[in-house]
Amino acid sequence: MSESDIVLSVSGLRKVFGTQVAVDDMNFELPAGKSLAIVGESGSGKTTVARMIVGLEKPTAGTIIACGRDRSKPSRKGAERKLRGREVQIVFQDPYSSLDPRQTGADLVDEVLRVHHGGSSADRAKRVADLAALVGLDQRQMNAMPKALSGGQRQRVAIARALATDPRVLILDESVAALDVSIQAQVLNVLADIRDQQGISYVLISHDLAVVRQLTDEALVMQRGVVVERGVTSELLDNPQHPYTKLLRASVPGPGWTPQRARERAAAV
Amino acid sequence: MSDLLTVTDLTVRLKMDSGMREVITGTSLSIAAGEAMGLVGESGSGKSMTAKAIARLLPDGAETLGSVVFDGVDVLALSGDELREHRAQVAVVFQDPRAHINPVRRIDDFMTESLRTLRNVPKGDARARAATALEEVGIDDPAKRLRQYPHELSGGMLQRVMIATALLSEPRLLLADECTTALDVTTQAEVMAILDDLRRDRGLSMLFITHDLELAGAVCDRTTVMYAGQVVETRAASLLHSDPLHPYSAALVDARPSIASTADRLRAIPGRPLSAFESPSGCRFAPRCSFAQDACREHDQVITELDGGFVRCERAIELRGKVREGAHV
Numbered sequence: 001m002s003e004s005d006i007v008l009s010v011s012g013l014r015k016v017f018g019t020q021v022a023v024d025d026m027n028f029e030l031p032a033g034k035s036l037a038i039v040g041e042s043g044s045g046k047t048t049v050a051r052m053i054v055g056l057e058k059p060t061a062g063t064i065i066a067c068g069r070d071r072s073k074p075s076r077k078g079a080e081r082k083l084r085g086r087e088v089q090i091v092f093q094d095p096y097s098s099l100d101p102r103q104t105g106a107d108l109v110d111e112v113l114r115v116h117h118g119g120s121s122a123d124r125a126k127r128v129a130d131l132a133a134l135v136g137l138d139q140r141q142m143n144a145m146p147k148a149l150s151g152g153q154r155q156r157v158a159i160a161r162a163l164a165t166d167p168r169v170l171i172l173d174e175s176v177a178a179l180d181v182s183i184q185a186q187v188l189n190v191l192a193d194i195r196d197q198q199g200i201s202y203v204l205i206s207h208d209l210a211v212v213r214q215l216t217d218e219a220l221v222m223q224r225g226v227v228v229e230r231g232v233t234s235e236l237l238d239n240p241q242h243p244y245t246k247l248l249r250a251s252v253p254g255p256g257w258t259p260q261r262a263r264e265r266a267a268a269v
Numbered sequence: 270m271s272d273l274l275t276v277t278d279l280t281v282r283l284k285m286d287s288g289m290r291e292v293i294t295g296t297s298l299s300i301a302a303g304e305a306m307g308l309v310g311e312s313g314s315g316k317s318m319t320a321k322a323i324a325r326l327l328p329d330g331a332e333t334l335g336s337v338v339f340d341g342v343d344v345l346a347l348s349g350d351e352l353r354e355h356r357a358q359v360a361v362v363f364q365d366p367r368a369h370i371n372p373v374r375r376i377d378d379f380m381t382e383s384l385r386t387l388r389n390v391p392k393g394d395a396r397a398r399a400a401t402a403l404e405e406v407g408i409d410d411p412a413k414r415l416r417q418y419p420h421e422l423s424g425g426m427l428q429r430v431m432i433a434t435a436l437l438s439e440p441r442l443l444l445a446d447e448c449t450t451a452l453d454v455t456t457q458a459e460v461m462a463i464l465d466d467l468r469r470d471r472g473l474s475m476l477f478i479t480h481d482l483e484l485a486g487a488v489c490d491r492t493t494v495m496y497a498g499q500v501v502e503t504r505a506a507s508l509l510h511s512d513p514l515h516p517y518s519a520a521l522v523d524a525r526p527s528i529a530s531t532a533d534r535l536r537a538i539p540g541r542p543l544s545a546f547e548s549p550s551g552c553r554f555a556p557r558c559s560f561a562q563d564a565c566r567e568h569d570q571v572i573t574e575l576d577g578g579f580v581r582c583e584r585a586i587e588l589r590g591k592v593r594e595g596a597h598v
Contacts (some may be wrong), residue, residue, distance in 0.1 A: 234531060
């Protein structure tokens with residue numbers, strides 16, 4: 001694979017909070033149009049990685065290169081910040097707190113278009129309509145305030161807003177975790193369609209191994225800030241090697257599953 | 270096995286800004302002594318409200334019709350000391366432990382309060398019982414934990430404290446409302462194992478409310494599925510996955526991605542889950558159902574017995590074995 005196919009490259013990434021090492025020596029490359037999962041439990045450092053990639057946290061060490069440009073250090077220029085924002089976007093877990101309650105979905109998306117792309121209001125309106133169609137929202141829903149929308153509809157607004165900059169990389173930080181089962185399936189299908197149509201890459205931060213399997217090509221398993229296993233998602237889940245990955249896999253309920261106390265499980269693994 | 274809890278034709282209306290809104294319509298379910306019943310459904314299906322009605326924890330101004338009988342006692346008529354005793358017999362563990370514990374009091378005070386005030390147990394004894402209960406749920410060094418404040422404990426640890434506290438009053442029925450949803454999977458497995466042990470050792474009955482069908486299937490004897498305030502199916506937990514009777518149960522099973530295989534496309538259910546008060550007349554699932562016919566929309570569906578389970582769909586016999594796979598395209 002040639003270098004230009006890599007849209008996001010992370011090497012030696014490290015983040016220390018006080019005396020706690022949140023992320024230690026993380027490395028990965030994400031090719032265009034592919035999806036990578038970062039899997040782990042609370043405190044494993046997976047969200048810190050996402051926050052460093054979008055620039056909400058400053059790495060202690062290491063480099064993050066997106067679309068050929070280093071974004072390891074905060075930018076000093078407004079234009080550079082805007083460019084970074086355009087290339088990598090994020091959708092958070094909770095669509096109830098990540099949308100402005102006083103703006104309609106159409107206004108939210110329009111604002112992003114105005115800041116990043118300009119254009120006439122007619123052009124922007126057309127683009128808003130295109131994005132709404134892409135995420136499966138109708139005009140009435142786009143013109144409603146967030147409080148009038150369900151969780152799944154709000155999360156679609158958040159996805160439409162993130163896509164408005166034409167990002168190359170979309171970070172999905174537990175973006176489907178809070179959704180009802182029937183809605184989660186709709187949003188996962190929408191995300192798969194968008195990837196196929198736009199050639200966008202995803203970094204999916206998730207604790208839900210079934211969602212990870214459905215949406216990603218490769219996966220990293222993090223435990224206490226360190227990547228303990230990596231590989232092709234299906235192989236990693238079918239045949240986990242590291243004890244922690246095995247433990248995660250064995251903890252997922254399914255047919256014939258019986259919950260075991262930790263000491264019994266440790267003995268079994 | 271005689272039933273410990275019987276809910277019959279329960280309808281609940283809540284007071285909202287716009288007047289009374291129905292959240293549960295004609296719900297019936299029963300739980301035998303020592304049985305674990307799963308209660309699954311999406312947002313607004315009424316599963317939490319059913320638990321709240323059983324524990325008599327509905328918000329002020331709520332209107333209830335039908336009956337809830339626990340161990341021969343009419344729960345909806347209780348008041349005063351009898352109601353307090355009922356709440357000791359029926360313990361509730363909620364999803365978010367931090368929202369249900371006083372952050373400025375020690376674990377000790379929280380755990381022993383009801384024993385000291387309701388049962389007049391001396392403080393030393395109450396503390397000793399709390400320590401034993403903590404050990405039972407797998408917490409090491411309980412004496413230290415009792416001296417700590419809620420913020421010093423992790424979410425999984427705190428949820429175990431909630432379960433231990435719920436058990437102190439020696440309840441016979443545990444209402445677990447999404448009690449493992451906020452926990453990591455490995456912690457969830459641990460908490461489920463603890464609940465399983467308690468059920469076996471004490472003959473505790475359980476109403477296990479969750480949105481996770483796989484989890485309900487793995488730990489419960491029977492599962493009840495609710496949609497828009499109504500029970501649509503009650504069935505042996507293992508059969509709900511392999512041979513569901515109601516199109517909604519089948520659609521829920523199919524919509525969930527699998528950890529064992531990657532689907533080309535998930536079989537999503539169109540539309541969104543509705544609450545009882547916004548549902549259409551006739552079958553409430555009809556607008557989202559791929560098997561719906563005009564007749565389904567014309568009259569309300571009644572619940573009928575089928576193959577050891579109960580289902581609310583007049584086409585259930587005709588659709589038997591066809592509700593899964595290939596239905597949603």
